Amino acid sequence: MDKPLKTPPPYPITSVDHALRAATILQMEGGATVSEIAERLGVARSTAHRLLAMLVYRDFAVQDEDRVYRAGPVLELAAHSQSLVSRLRATALPHLHRAVDVLDETTNLIIRTGDTARFIASVECHQALRVGSREGMVFPAHRTTAGLLLLADLTDEELDEVYSLARYHDRPGDRPDLPRLRTELKRLRRNGFAVNQERSERGLVAIGVPVRDQDGTAVAGLSVSMPSVRYDAHRLQALVAVLNATARALERDLAA
Structure with missing residues (x-):
């Protein structure tokens, strides 16, 4: 049997996990609104908005004219x-x-x-x-x-x-x-x-x-x-x- 690969960290940081999951959603699916991110993560819209704002600041996301967030230059996917x-x-x-x-x-x-x-x-x-x-x-x-x-x-x-x-x-x-x-x-x-x-x-x-x-x-x-x-x-x-x-x-x- 192969050696098990991943074990959850003993002290997970929820805010970091949320930010990483939000970035993954944008990378893999092309885009999402604040409301959609909030629903997917199970957090308030205000929390989702702050997460996305930080992703934009660090170039992991961009916001278009329709207020939809999409993968930024740091993330790449065809x-x-x-x-x-x-x-x-x-x-x-x-x-x-x-x-x-x-x-x-x-x-x-x-x-x-x-x-x-x-x-x-x-x-x-x-x-x-x-x-x-x-x-x-x-x-x-x-x-x-x-x-x-x-x-x-x-x-x-x-x-x-x-x-x-x-x-x-x-x-x-x-x-x-x-x-x-x-x-x-x-x-x-x-x-x-x-x-x-x-x-x-x-x-x-x-x-x-x-x-x-x-x-x-x-x-x-x-x-x-x-x-x-x-x-x-x-x-x-x-x-x-x-x-x-x-x-x-x-x-x-x-x-x-």
């Missing part, structure tokens, strides 16, 4: 990627909420960018002990449920390009064992789902399925995350069935 991420997230959110209503566990939507997996949407469940929102967080793709599923959609040549030695010249220890990874991806293709037991974070178990476009290409991964103490392997098939039903409904909405 315009077509912003549009795709924004559409995926907006279409997926109602489905994530419905999955939470059924499973009462946190659900997520993840995309792959190169060798990383990005959480673009996350809906928390209502249980006291729960996996918090991972929205905006980035992990190595081979350490996450959805990242593995999206890697499994690649050809051997595409996988070689993602994990080329040249890309890892300065960080060879971060490059996964490709023969072992290929074996795992082959199993995932056969199963159609993935299970992550404390691979990316301690105390967390996640199950995921792919979300495909009309051509059959996996464009995102849909996952449910829960504390490992609550995971019961006997529920696996039921969890996968709910995720598959949610993914198919999402695919129909994306096609429409």
Whole structure:
């Protein structure tokens, strides 16, 4: 098993977390108003306004003539990627909420960018002990449920390009064992789902399925995350069935 990657800091600073999440929203989705940022972060409009003003001051954001805040010069993301991420997230959110209503566990939507997996949407469940929102967080793709599923959609040549030695010249220890990874991806293709037991974070178990476009290409991964103490392997098939039903409904909405 890979060494767990991320552990939440023991003394999180809420204001810093809010500012970073706001910057991530602008970078990944192209723009937002004060009210939209306030709703996404669960803070007052005045708090959101102060956060955005500081991001503008530090060039992480700019405000256009329509009073919409957008990514500033410090943040970079291609315009077509912003549009795709924004559409995926907006279409997926109602489905994530419905999955939470059924499973009462946190659900997520993840995309792959190169060798990383990005959480673009996350809906928390209502249980006291729960996996918090991972929205905006980035992990190595081979350490996450959805990242593995999206890697499994690649050809051997595409996988070689993602994990080329040249890309890892300065960080060879971060490059996964490709023969072992290929074996795992082959199993995932056969199963159609993935299970992550404390691979990316301690105390967390996640199950995921792919979300495909009309051509059959996996464009995102849909996952449910829960504390490992609550995971019961006997529920696996039921969890996968709910995720598959949610993914198919999402695919129909994306096609429409």
